[in-house]
Amino acid sequence: MFVLSIVLIVAAVVLYVVARTGDRRGLKLGAVGALIAAVFAGLGSTLTVISAYEVGVPVAFGKVGSPMTSGMHLTSPFTTITTFSTRPVDLNLSDKDVVEVRSSQGGVMYAEVTVKWAVTPSKAVELYKLAGSEGAIQQRLVFPDSREIIRNVFARHTSEEGYASAREKINTEIGALIKERLKPRGIDVTTVNLRNVKPSDALQTQIDRKIQQQQATERATEAARTAKAESDRRKIEAEGIARANKILNDSLTDKILLNQCIDAFKDASARNPVYAVPCGGGSGTPLIVDGTKK
Numbered sequence: 001m002f003v004l005s006i007v008l009i010v011a012a013v014v015l016y017v018v019a020r021t022g023d024r025r026g027l028k029l030g031a032v033g034a035l036i037a038a039v040f041a042g043l044g045s046t047l048t049v050i051s052a053y054e055v056g057v058p059v060a061f062g063k064v065g066s067p068m069t070s071g072m073h074l075t076s077p078f079t080t081i082t083t084f085s086t087r088p089v090d091l092n093l094s095d096k097d098v099v100e101v102r103s104s105q106g107g108v109m110y111a112e113v114t115v116k117w118a119v120t121p122s123k124a125v126e127l128y129k130l131a132g133s134e135g136a137i138q139q140r141l142v143f144p145d146s147r148e149i150i151r152n153v154f155a156r157h158t159s160e161e162g163y164a165s166a167r168e169k170i171n172t173e174i175g176a177l178i179k180e181r182l183k184p185r186g187i188d189v190t191t192v193n194l195r196n197v198k199p200s201d202a203l204q205t206q207i208d209r210k211i212q213q214q215q216a217t218e219r220a221t222e223a224a225r226t227a228k229a230e231s232d233r234r235k236i237e238a239e240g241i242a243r244a245n246k247i248l249n250d251s252l253t254d255k256i257l258l259n260q261c262i263d264a265f266k267d268a269s270a271r272n273p274v275y276a277v278p279c280g281g282g283s284g285t286p287l288i289v290d291g292t293k294k
Contacts, residue, residue: 123186
């Protein structure tokens with residue numbers, strides 16, 4: 001715009017000079033129009049509008065100025081404005097950008113992470129000096145720092161923690177470290193989401209083998225528990241029978257046995273006319289019972 005205003009001023013001067021050499025009213029009007037256009041072009045070159053959700057960094061003659069917030073600003077025609085969006089931006093570390101990590105045990109995994117970040121308006125000048133443009137902020141700062149931190153955090157945990165038991169804890173650690181690293185540079189990290197962790201083929205084979213071993217161990221433990229319980233039950237049953245036999249043996253004297261024998265064969269004689277009863281120790285005279293008599 002500034003160059004255009006200079007060209008229009010030159011054109012206005014030429015038209016005015018040419019018009020003075022003769023009575024050429026049209027050229028004079030053209031000179032006036034070119035001059036008016038040059039004025040507007042000059043004003044336009046000094047007027048800068050920063051859109052909503054943007055921040056501008058002015059640079060004039062190699063000197064970086066103060067950040068410019070959204071709105072209308074008057075600047076030097078020799079000032080260039082670099083704008084940065086302050087809206088959140090998603091950095092998706094997946095597909096070809098998936099992060100290959102190693103656990104403390106050496107297991108290889110692939111982590112998919114989304115980092116949501118935004119430019120801090122008050123730090124736009126520092127970001128301009130570090131990166132130079134909005135696209136370069138992500139490629140030079142957010143992208144490499146995030147990958148480095150993700151790898152370092154996973155390296156402090158075991159493979160099982162990485163893909164299963166400590167996912168939430170790892171996500172929290174990664175988010176805190178990324179925020180801590182990027183905040184002083186003017187990058188506000190709002191959320192970090194550890195979306196997925198996939199073991200490598202070799203690690204998956206190890207996981208499957210470990211699961212099979214655990215299942216086999218659990219089955220063996222259960223079988224041993226069942227066998228022990230059955231053994232304990234039989235032992236208790238045998239001890240109970242032994243105690244009962246001991247009590248019975250201690251309580252059965254010869255006299256009691258003789259009386260029980262006589263009572264038993266009395267019942268038998270009621271159903272048989274004559275019954276030989278060899279009661280006692282077997283050495284006495286057999287007792288003949290007439291079952292027809294009461």
